[in-house]
Amino acid sequence: MDQLKDGQICSARVRENQGRFKKMRKENDYETDEHAQEHVVPPGLIVVQTEGILTGEITNKEIDESIKPTQVAGNFVGRILRYLMGINGLRLWHSNENFGCSVGPNTFIAMQHVVQALKDKLLQVINSTNNIPKFQIFFNDHVINDFNALFQSLPIDRSYYAFGFPGTFHGRLFPSRSIHFAHSSCAIHWLSKIPKELLDEKSPAWNKGSIHYIGTSNVEVVNAYVAQFEKEMEMLLNARAEEIVEAGMIVLVTPFASYTSLMNCFGSSLMDLVNELDESLADSFNLPMYFPSPEDMTKVVEKNGCFSIERMELTYPKSKLVNEADAKTLMINLRAVLEGLIINHFGSEIAEEDCARTILKS
Amino acid sequence: MDQLKDGQICSARVRENQGRFKKMRKENDYETDEHAQEHVVPPGLIVVQTEGILTGEITNKEIDESIKPTQVAGNFVGRILRYLMGINGLRLWHSNENFGCSVGPNTFIAMQHVVQALKDKLLQVINSTNNIPKFQIFFNDHVINDFNALFQSLPIDRSYYAFGFPGTFHGRLFPSRSIHFAHSSCAIHWLSKIPKELLDEKSPAWNKGSIHYIGTSNVEVVNAYVAQFEKEMEMLLNARAEEIVEAGMIVLVTPFASYTSLMNCFGSSLMDLVNELDESLADSFNLPMYFPSPEDMTKVVEKNGCFSIERMELTYPKSKLVNEADAKTLMINLRAVLEGLIINHFGSEIAEEDCARTILKS
Numbered sequence: 159m160d161q162l163k164d165g166q167i168c169s170a171r172v173r174e175n176q177g178r179f180k181k182m183r184k185e186n187d188y189e190t191d192e193h194a195q196e197h198v199v200p201p202g203l204i205v206v207q208t209e210g211i212l213t214g215e216i217t218n219k220e221i222d223e224s225i226k227p228t229q230v231a232g233n234f235v236g237r238i239l240r241y242l243m244g245i246n247g248l249r250l251w252h253s254n255e256n257f258g259c260s261v262g263p264n265t266f267i268a269m270q271h272v273v274q275a276l277k278d279k280l281l282q283v284i285n286s287t288n289n290i291p292k293f294q295i296f297f298n299d300h301v302i303n304d305f306n307a308l309f310q311s312l313p314i315d316r317s318y319y320a321f322g323f324p325g326t327f328h329g330r331l332f333p334s335r336s337i338h339f340a341h342s343s344c345a346i347h348w349l350s351k352i353p354k355e356l357l358d359e360k361s362p363a364w365n366k367g368s369i370h371y372i373g374t375s376n377v378e379v380v381n382a383y384v385a386q387f388e389k390e391m392e393m394l395l396n397a398r399a400e401e402i403v404e405a406g407m408i409v410l411v412t413p414f415a416s417y418t419s420l421m422n423c424f425g426s427s428l429m430d431l432v433n434e435l436d437e438s439l440a441d442s443f444n445l446p447m448y449f450p451s452p453e454d455m456t457k458v459v460e461k462n463g464c465f466s467i468e469r470m471e472l473t474y475p476k477s478k479l480v481n482e483a484d485a486k487t488l489m490i491n492l493r494a495v496l497e498g499l500i501i502n503h504f505g506s507e508i509a510e511e512d513c514a515r516t517i518l519k520s
Numbered sequence: 521m522d523q524l525k526d527g528q529i530c531s532a533r534v535r536e537n538q539g540r541f542k543k544m545r546k547e548n549d550y551e552t553d554e555h556a557q558e559h560v561v562p563p564g565l566i567v568v569q570t571e572g573i574l575t576g577e578i579t580n581k582e583i584d585e586s587i588k589p590t591q592v593a594g595n596f597v598g599r600i601l602r603y604l605m606g607i608n609g610l611r612l613w614h615s616n617e618n619f620g621c622s623v624g625p626n627t628f629i630a631m632q633h634v635v636q637a638l639k640d641k642l643l644q645v646i647n648s649t650n651n652i653p654k655f656q657i658f659f660n661d662h663v664i665n666d667f668n669a670l671f672q673s674l675p676i677d678r679s680y681y682a683f684g685f686p687g688t689f690h691g692r693l694f695p696s697r698s699i700h701f702a703h704s705s706c707a708i709h710w711l712s713k714i715p716k717e718l719l720d721e722k723s724p725a726w727n728k729g730s731i732h733y734i735g736t737s738n739v740e741v742v743n744a745y746v747a748q749f750e751k752e753m754e755m756l757l758n759a760r761a762e763e764i765v766e767a768g769m770i771v772l773v774t775p776f777a778s779y780t781s782l783m784n785c786f787g788s789s790l791m792d793l794v795n796e797l798d799e800s801l802a803d804s805f806n807l808p809m810y811f812p813s814p815e816d817m818t819k820v821v822e823k824n825g826c827f828s829i830e831r832m833e834l835t836y837p838k839s840k841l842v843n844e845a846d847a848k849t850l851m852i853n854l855r856a857v858l859e860g861l862i863i864n865h866f867g868s869e870i871a872e873e874d875c876a877r878t879i880l881k882s
Contacts, residue, residue, distance in 0.1 A: 247695030292695035296683065305667045309686045319694060321658065321685040324671045332681060333609030333654035 201402040202237055203465035204230060205455050207414035210474040221343065222268045224473045225409055227275035233468050234339060235279040237405040245338075247319070248276070248291045251401075253298045253327050253342040266313055268343055269295050272409075273318055276339070293318035296332075298325060326350060328393040332401040340398050340408040347413055349446040350390055353382035356444045370445040387448040391458040399464035408465065413449055414472060443503045445496070563764040564599055565827035566592060567817050569776035570836045578836055583705065584630045586835045587771055589637035595830050596701060597641040599767040607700075609681070610638070610653045613763075615660045615689050615704040628675055630705055631657050634771075635680055638701070655680035658694075660687060688712060690755040694763040702760050702770040709775055711808040712752055715744035718806045732807040749810040753820040761826035770827065775811055776834060805865045807858070 206225050210216030216224075250272070254265050273293050280290045297308060301324035312320050325331050327342065328350055355361035356379065363378035365371075371383045398408050450458075452472050459467060568586050570578060578586075612634070616627050635655050642652045659670060663686035674682050687693050689704065690712055717723035718741065725740035727733075733745045760770050812820075814834050821829060 246697050294695065294698075301671050305671060305684065309663050309667060309684075312686070319685075319692075321683045322667065322671075323681075323683040324674070333656060335608050336656075 197404055199405040200464060200466045201399060202233060202407040202468040203459060204409045204468050205470040206411045207452060207455065207472050208474045209414050216474050218264045221411060222271045225411055227271045230409055231275035231279035234276065234407045235283060237407060238338065239283060241405055242291065245291050247294050248338045249336060250293060250295045251298060251337050251340045252295055253345050265297065272341060295320055297322045298327060298331060300324060328390050330397050334400050335403045337401045338403050338406045340402060343411040344413065346391065346394065346410055347447050347449050349386050349448055352444040352446050353386045355382050357442060365444055366441050369440065369443050383448045387450060388458050392462055395462040395464055414451065439504060559766055561767040562826060562828045563761060564595060564769040564830040565821060566771045566830050567832040568773045569814060569817065569834050571776050580626045583773060584633045587773055589633045592771055593637035593641035596638065596769045597645060599769060600700065601645060603767055604653065607653050609656050610700045611698060612655060612657045613660060613699050613702045614657055615707050627659065634703060657682055659684045660689060660693060662686060690752050692759050696762050697765045699763045700765050700768045702764060705773040706775065708756065708772055709809050709811050711748050711810055714806040714808050715748045717744050719804060727806055728803050731802060731805050745810045749812060750820050754824055757824040757826055776813065801866060
């Protein structure tokens, strides 16, 4: 695939039916499935990266719309139509894995957009409401997520059957060939763990004096994060490739951060946060997040080879945050996401004090 | 079907393929499904009634074993084997709808017994572990259930994919033809609401001075409970009949209470409970539970006509509770189940005081 440029839409289905699709991983009995056949028509993949997610500059509505639901629905229905005969229910996986934040209306609104677009498209081609399959949505998050709140806030007038379940999307979540459409929003930048060499004094990637790869001059630290991200994306893509039905589809929405002034701003805010903490406590903490570049995403998807790339796109690429003065806005947004992690490591008093001071100083 | 006697096992499949299966209900767009075809081989049904559930005289293990899991697995696999080709996952619905009590190990142990028996039987006939479909279990309860606790206590070594979802089993929970095996344990005796005529001063079924049908001399009260139970069972059976796949199966485990000294004991304990309460407060409360007799179950299943009856059985029929002196044991068991309901209506202080006094007096 050609190098991505901002806003560029890659040619669709370039690799469909080329027979380049890998054997699925077979790690242990629970995760393998002898029923699983390799796809004849591999599942499609759409990746949308938006810088605005990271900085909080775009709204949830804009994030939801960034995938262009109508276009996604057109792709999906075009792919799967000939396999719909006899299907009574379309099964959708949704992950909004944001460390316990995937409750409340935003989670449902995103999927409501997708479901409505899919129904509209199906209605165009099937031409009878009664013949449109029912929808089942499986809301997935970590086991620490508040599923009670999720279930209690399910829209009364929803037009789908709703289920919840705990589990990490880096492993298997469903039997083979059982999901028609997979959707992950603002989640894949979370790493399941930090690369262990960051804490190893003997490693060239020891990340002393820093809590992330952003803002460090040590390229080994960046490489360790990249390697962890690539490994986890390979696991995610392999698992979904087994779970998604013939000609199904996955859509990934993920933040993108360019290596510009925004990065420095982000890094310096984080440094402020731990400036006056115990040194060893700060050294043992690293943020488990990697913000992939379009090149990173292209590399992992191409290397994996299980999906037919429908579209990879960078939206909202021009950050409005151009200098240090905007650190306050950024910090407010980041705080909402990171506070839990920082409290867990540093305690609530230190986290509270440092967040407040960072915002005041910036 | 012949009248049931204690311990009698009814002849299996007596009505299979007799073409007597009703049109499914079509109440509104969400609940209907034009894809749904009538079953050629209707789903099978097993009902096991055990008196011991009500009195707490049998253990959870005995309740789980009362369905005879190996026999159930034999029935189920025999029915569904020829439909298994191409199925990667068997989907199981489990309801242990006990007003917020369906968390913790008992819920999982019941399904583990069923899953293990099904796997053992499948292995006998398929003869290769790798070819046995994966299992998905959908744990269902009211929205007020603690699903967080349910998910956090899922067995680490489970051999199935687990999901949870809120919803009442009197309505639709899944798309048509999407569940292979349905299992409801100790749940169908809960009514979704009390019959409204019990609170109507002008109705012959006005239940003044009593909070249940047990212990009343007014046959109209009993009839109102029976009618409500029949209506709700019809809804449950219709919904499951649409959801269960060709040749699938449902197993219902339910308490049974005979109209003997046990009933009087139960009734008098409940009367003690409200003896010193405000009269109108007591009059406006009725327990939303009906304990079906084998004749009741036979009637609703026969009238519904959507299922092929594999087995209807009464187990543990001889209660050890024979006189008033056992009311204490009974009350302790009932308290665990009813306390929430009574607190909601009467307040926690009154409920606590009266439960304690009832146990002391009995």
